[in-house]
Structures are given as structure tokens and as C-alpha cells.
Amino acid sequence: MTVAIVGAGLAGLTAATELAALGIDVVVFEARDRVGGRTHGVEVAPGQWADAGAAYLGSRHTELTALISRLGLATTPTSTEGQSRFSLRDGDPVTTDGRFPPVSAVALGELFDLLDEVTAAIRPDAPWESANAAALDAETVTEWVERSVRHADARLFFPLFLGEMMAADPDDISVLHMGFYLASGGGLQFLNAFEGGAQESRVDGGAHQIGELLAAKLGDRLRLSETVRSIAETDASVVLTTDGGTWDAEAVVVAIPPLLADAIEFHPAPPARSGSGVAPGCAIKVQLVYPSPLWRAEGLSGWSVSADGPLLSTVDDSPPGGVGVLTGFVTGAEAKRFGALTADRQRARVLAQTRRLFPSLPDPIGYHRTDWLNDPHSRGCYAALFGPGDWVATGPTLTTPHGRVHWAGTETSTEFFGLMEGAIRSGRRAAAEIAGTR
Amino acid sequence: MSTDLVVDGMIRTFSRVLRSDDVTPDSDFFELGGDSLLATRVLSAVAREFGPELTIGDLLVAPTPSALAKLIEVELS
Ligand SMILES: Cc1cc2nc3c(=O)[nH]c(=O)nc-3n(C[C@H](O)[C@H](O)[C@H](O)COP(=O)(O)OP(=O)(O)OC[C@H]3O[C@@H](n4cnc5c(N)ncnc54)[C@H](O)[C@@H]3O)c2cc1C
Numbered sequence: 001m002t003v004a005i006v007g008a009g010l011a012g013l014t015a016a017t018e019l020a021a022l023g024i025d026v027v028v029f030e031a032r033d034r035v036g037g038r039t040h041g042v043e044v045a046p047g048q049w050a051d052a053g054a055a056y057l058g059s060r061h062t063e064l065t066a067l068i069s070r071l072g073l074a075t076t077p078t079s080t081e082g083q084s085r086f087s088l089r090d091g092d093p094v095t096t097d098g099r100f101p102p103v104s105a106v107a108l109g110e111l112f113d114l115l116d117e118v119t120a121a122i123r124p125d126a127p128w129e130s131a132n133a134a135a136l137d138a139e140t141v142t143e144w145v146e147r148s149v150r151h152a153d154a155r156l157f158f159p160l161f162l163g164e165m166m167a168a169d170p171d172d173i174s175v176l177h178m179g180f181y182l183a184s185g186g187g188l189q190f191l192n193a194f195e196g197g198a199q200e201s202r203v204d205g206g207a208h209q210i211g212e213l214l215a216a217k218l219g220d221r222l223r224l225s226e227t228v229r230s231i232a233e234t235d236a237s238v239v240l241t242t243d244g245g246t247w248d249a250e251a252v253v254v255a256i257p258p259l260l261a262d263a264i265e266f267h268p269a270p271p272a273r274s275g276s277g278v279a280p281g282c283a284i285k286v287q288l289v290y291p292s293p294l295w296r297a298e299g300l301s302g303w304s305v306s307a308d309g310p311l312l313s314t315v316d317d318s319p320p321g322g323v324g325v326l327t328g329f330v331t332g333a334e335a336k337r338f339g340a341l342t343a344d345r346q347r348a349r350v351l352a353q354t355r356r357l358f359p360s361l362p363d364p365i366g367y368h369r370t371d372w373l374n375d376p377h378s379r380g381c382y383a384a385l386f387g388p389g390d391w392v393a394t395g396p397t398l399t400t401p402h403g404r405v406h407w408a409g410t411e412t413s414t415e416f417f418g419l420m421e422g423a424i425r426s427g428r429r430a431a432a433e434i435a436g437t438r
Numbered sequence: 439m440s441t442d443l444v445v446d447g448m449i450r451t452f453s454r455v456l457r458s459d460d461v462t463p464d465s466d467f468f469e470l471g472g473d474s475l476l477a478t479r480v481l482s483a484v485a486r487e488f489g490p491e492l493t494i495g496d497l498l499v500a501p502t503p504s505a506l507a508k509l510i511e512v513e514l515s
Contacts, residue, residue: 100474106491109482112475192475 001250002027003434004240006228006264009037010420011408012255013214014067014427020218022435027249028218029242031227032377036211039420042368044289048322049206052285052370053381054420055317055327056199060186061421063428068203071213075201079293079316080194082301085357087308088156093357099194099303107151111158114148115188118175124183125414127176128395136176137392141168144175160305163312163331165191166418167283167382171333174277177386184417198419204320207420230265231405238404251437253430255408258394259379270402275394277387280380281418282335282373286311286350289366290324295358302326304357310338310349314357323366326354339373383418384411399429406430444488444510448503451483463504467497484510 003019005012008030016026034040040053056078057064068075086102087093094102101108123130130136141162149155162168166181185191191198203209215222223244230241231252240247254261258274293316295302302316311328318325328350330338338346347367354361372381386394399412408430413422445463452461456470467480477494484506485491490513500509 098474100494104491105478105481105494106485107482108475109478109480109485112479113482116479189475193473 001025001237001248003251003253004029004238004247004249005253005255006231006240007031007037007255007409008035008211008215008222008224009255009409010039010211010423011410011412011427011430012037012253013211013218014424015253015255015408015431016218016221017214018428018431019434020221022431024435024438026218026221027247028222029226029228029240030222030224033225035215035222035224036208038372038378038381039207039211040370041206041208042287042370044287044319044325044366044368045323048319049208050287050317050319050325050327050368051202051207052287052368053372054207055202057202057420058186058190058193058196058198058200060190061198061416061419063424064421067210067424071210073209073213074204076204076320077201078194078199079296079318080301080303082296082299082303084301085304087304087306087357088160089307093304093306095300099301101157101305103153103157104151107153108157110151111149111154111161112188115178115182118144118179119182119187122176122179122183124180126395127180127183127414128391130176130179133176133392136179137174137390138388139175140388141170141173141175141178144178145170156307159332160307160312163334164305164329166385167281167329167331167335167380168385169279169282169332172277172279172387173385174388174391176391180386180391180414181417184414184422185419186416202317210420228264230267232267233403233405249404251404251406251434253406253408253427253434255427255430257379257409258384258411260377261407261409266402266405268403270405271397272394273407274384275386275390277390278394279385279387280373280378281382281385282332282339283381284330284335284339284369284371284373286328286330286370287317287366287368288314288326288328288350288354288364289368290326290361290364293318293324294361295324295326298360300358306353306357309334309353310346311353311357314354326358326364328354335373339371343369399426401433406433441507441511444507445503447487448480448484448506451480451487452503455479455483461503464502467501469501472501480506488514490514
């Protein structure tokens with residue numbers, strides 16, 4: 001009998017590929033008319049692509065790196081050379097050497113010391129079992145900042161740091177989730193860095209190719225535009241109801257974000273996948289296209305950070321040897337406000353900000369906006385945000401199979417949670433669970 | 439405060455921040471793998487233990503425990 005996989009993101013496609021390699025029949029249901037989920041390409045010029053979803057990876061993302069080379073893809077280093085632009089306070093943006101923000105280094109040091117302390121207190125493989133889990137899970141990050149961050153500059157910079165790293169608003173996540181995310185991703189130092197860190201490189205030609213190549217090998221075992229609505233277990237099998245009909249399977253891998261898993265009707269009902277506090281991550285990506293990376297000639301890296309939005313940061317995502325691409329991130333509470341504007345208003349605000357940040361750049365020749373927050377098939381990005389109480393409530397059953405139903409998706413991985421690497425590891429784990437029971 | 443005490447304090451701080459056991463009075467912070475993020479943690483330790491609020495630029499010109507100790511003493515005098 002067949003194993004059914006729900007969701008053709010990196011987690012579902014990895015699980016399907018691994019099971020198929022063992023000679024097991026698989027069928028993959030995908031709600032969208034494309035594969036890849038939270039990886040998605042935008043064609044910024046004929047044959048040149050940028051990442052509207054996940055983009056960056058680093059050397060510790062070992063499963064992803066191995067998969068990229070198995071598929072015959074290459075990576076390209078993220079370009080960060082040159083000066084940065086910062087708009088953190090009233091007045092004109094300032095230029096600095098390198099990526100270091102123009103705020104008190106002592107204040108940032110204090111902040112990083114505190115973050116390191118929180119990280120060290122977490123059991124990364126089971127955050128809900130950390131020594132002080134209940135207390136850490138009860139407090140929001142906003143409350144933690146009020147209580148422990150003293151320096152004004154650290155308070156100014158922290159929300160920007162969190163928005164950049166997790167696309168989170170400090171109100172939305174618990175201290176346990178923040179510490180867990182840092183620990184899971186390899187620590188503050190690795191997560192924050194481009195060179196030598198989690199943003200070291202990108203997939204040459206776009207991360208969406210990973211899903212497309214995996215899907216090509218699955219062929220007609222993949223069913224697009226077919227949302228799974230209910231999953232019911234019988235004595236001998238499990239029955240999936242999709243928009244296209246019903247399917248009998250021996251086991252199921254549910255490889256979708258927790259808020260979407262809870263939208264499926266299960267019989268019998270599993271423990272909730274998302275706790276009451278789970279919020280969607282808030283990321284909207286904007287790509288500004290120029291004839292070439294014009295900022296480089298002026299010694300600028302394209303990197304900027306702004307406190308006065310809508311773009312929190314910009315980064316040079318230009319395809320090697322091609323057009324210039326500045327990717328802008330709108331995250332956290334600002335993404336909620338920005339997402340509610342009309343497309344014209346959004347564009348006008350982005351262009352006005354870009355003129356302030358990079359006065360010598362002409363207006364872009366191309367503009368792309370991808371709103372993940374309001375996308376019904378993602379309900380937020382980069383990943384689900386666990387709020388107060390969520391880890392303690394949902395952590396213990398995060399990966400526990402529910403009868404014939406197995407769980408995957410980056411939000412079920414305690415290693416590299418929220419990242420492509422976590423998605424791939426979760427898919428491998430779910431496939432191994434099923435292979436192990438046969 | 440004696441210079442030796444400040445140098446010892448800086449060696450301990452470098453060791454903790456760089457997770458290294460090989461720090462001597464003349465070890466260069468950046469050559470041992472220090473970057474700007476880790477530098478901020480040295481600077482917060484200096485402020486906490488001795489008072490002066492130094493900058494990353496200061497650490498660039500005084501990147502060793504002994505040079506940093508001298509700078510701290512100048513700031514304190
Ligand atoms: C803007 C942005 C930037 C990011 N940056 C990075 C980065 O730089 N580096 C990094 O490593 N990660 C990054 N991420 C995170 C990364 O994209 C995700 O962690 C990863 O892609 C998640 O894969 P997944 O398979 O777990 O889930 P998904 O990719 O969400 O896949 C789930 C799939 O299931 C489908 N689906 C949902 N419900 C149903 C249903 N009922 N029936 C059938 N199908 C369904 C969805 O359409 C989707 O295709 C970023 C994400 C975003 C959005």
C-alpha cells in the first residue's frame with residue numbers, strides 16, 4: 001500500500017524521495033499549483049532568478065548542502081563587501097564600514113551576553129524540558145527586554161535584530177522560543193553571520209530549483225492543486241479526503257506548518273499542533289531590480305538596516321554577472337501594517353525609503369513583492385512563532401506519531417528549526433519512522 | 439589597580455568570548471577569530487569590570503590583553 005505525503009515543500013519532498021528510494025509507493029498532495037512551499041523563485045530578468053522565499057545557507061546546514069550537490073546545483077557566496085547604510089535615528093541615514101551598526105558597542109555586547117545566557121539555559125533537543133522551561137515559556141520577549149535589557153541603544157537595536165533573524169515581533173514569542181531558536185540554529189554567532197555563518201551563500205539560480213528537481217524525479221506521484229481536507233484512520237488504513245477524491249494509504253506524513261495542520265480535520269483528533277499562542281512569522285520580501293549592482297561602484301554593499309521602515313533591511317542578492325537585485329525584508333509588526341496597504345501604496349513607500357537610503361540609485365527597473373504573511377498556503381514566514389505556553393503544551397508531542405500519521409516540516413525539527421535545513425532533517429526523520437515500522 | 443590585574447582580567451575575557459585556552463598577554467583578538475560581534479562582548483566586559491566604555495575602533499588599535507589594559511588605565515587616570 002501507499003504512503004501519502006501532505007505538502008510538497010522541502011520536508012514533504014524529502015520524505016517522499018527517501019521512501020521512494022526504499023521502493024515504497026508514495027503519493028504527494030500539494031495544495032498549490034507549484035512545489036517548493038516556502039522556497040519560491042522570481043524571474044528578475046530573462047533566465048535570472050532571485051529568491052522570494054528562503055535564500056541563505058551556511059556550512060553547518062549539512063543535509064541541505066549535500067542535497068544541493070546531489071542535485072547538481074551550485075551555491076554562490078552572498079555578497080557583503082563594502083559599506084553599509086543605517087537609518088536608526090531621526091535625520092539622514094549614515095554610512096559605516098562593514099555591517100556593524102552605529103550604536104554603542106558596549107550596549108550590543110550586553111545584549112549579546114544576555115542572549116547567550118538565555119541560549120545556554122535551553123535544552124535544544126527538548127526545549128520544554130529545559131531546567132526553567134515553565135518560567136521561560138510564560139514570558140514574552142517584550143517582557144524580558146523590559147526586565148533585563150538596560151542600555152537604550154540595546155533596546156533600540158534589539159527589535160531590529162529579532163525582526164531580521166526570526167521575522168518576529170517581540171510581543172509574539174516566548175523567551176523559551178527565542179532561546180530555542182538561537183540554540184537550534186547553531187548559536188547567535190553562527191546565525192548572525194554572513195561569512196562563516198548561516199547567510200554565507202545562496203543556491204546559484206535560486207533555492208526553488210531544489211524542489212523542482214526533487215519533484216521531477218517523483219513524476220506523476222505528485223499531485224498539484226490538491227488540498228488535503230481530512231485524514232481519518234480506520235482499522236486497516238488511513239483515508240485521506242482531498243479536493244479530488246479519497247485515497248487509501250498505509251501511513252501519512254503531514255509536512256505542513258502547524259497552523260495549517262490544525263486546519264485539517266482528523267479522526268481521531270491528535271493533540272493540537274499549534275498552541276494557543278502560535279503566531280505566523282511575519283515576512284514580506286521585496287526585490288528591487290537594477291540594470292547591474294550599481295551600489296558596488298560607490299563602495300556600498302547594499303546592506304542597510306532601518307528603524308523607520310517599511311524595509312527593515314536590504315541585502316545584495318544579485319545573480320552573479322547579471323542584473324542588480326536588492327532584496328528588502330519587511331518583518332514583525334511592520335509587516336502586518338505594510339501587508340494591509342494597497343500594492344500601489346506599498347510600492348510608493350518602498351521606493352521613497354530606497355531613495356533615502358541610496359540617494360544615487362535610479363529608480364529600479366523591476367519591482368517584486370511576495371507577501372508570505374497573508375498567503376493562505378503558508379500563513380507566515382520564515383516559520384511559525386511559538387508564543388507563551390506553546391512549547392510546554394505542544395513540544396512533548398511535536399514528533400510523536402498519531403497512529404498512522406507522522407509529522408514533518410521545519411517546525412517539527414529541533415535542529416535548525418525554521419530553516420530549510422530543519423525541513424530536510426524532519427523529512428528524513430519521518431521517512432525513517434515509517435521505514436522502521438514495516 | 440595594578441596593570442597585571444587588568445591584563446589578567448582581559449585574558450579571562452578573551453578566553454571566555456573566544457572559547458580558547460591559548461590566550462596570552464600578547465594574543466591578537468582578531469587573529470584568534472574575534473569579529474565585531476564578539477568584540478562587543480569584550481567591550482561590555484571592560485565596561486562592567488573596569489568602567490570605561492570603549493569602542494570597536496579602540497579594540498582595533500589595542501587588540502591584545504596587554505595593549506587593552508594600557509588603554510583602560512589611560513581611560514581611568
Ligand atoms: C521570506 C522567507 C525567507 C526565508 N529565509 C530563509 C533562509 O534564508 N534560509 C533558510 O534556511 N530558510 C529560510 N526560510 C524558511 C524556509 O523557507 C522554511 O523553513 C522551509 O522552506 C520550510 O519547508 P517545509 O517543507 O517545512 O514547509 P513548506 O515549505 O511550508 O511546505 C509545506 C507545503 O504544504 C502545502 N500545504 C499546506 N497545507 C496543505 C494541505 N492541507 N494539503 C496539501 N498541501 C498543503 C503548502 O502549499 C506548501 O507547499 C525563509 C522563509 C521565507 C518565507
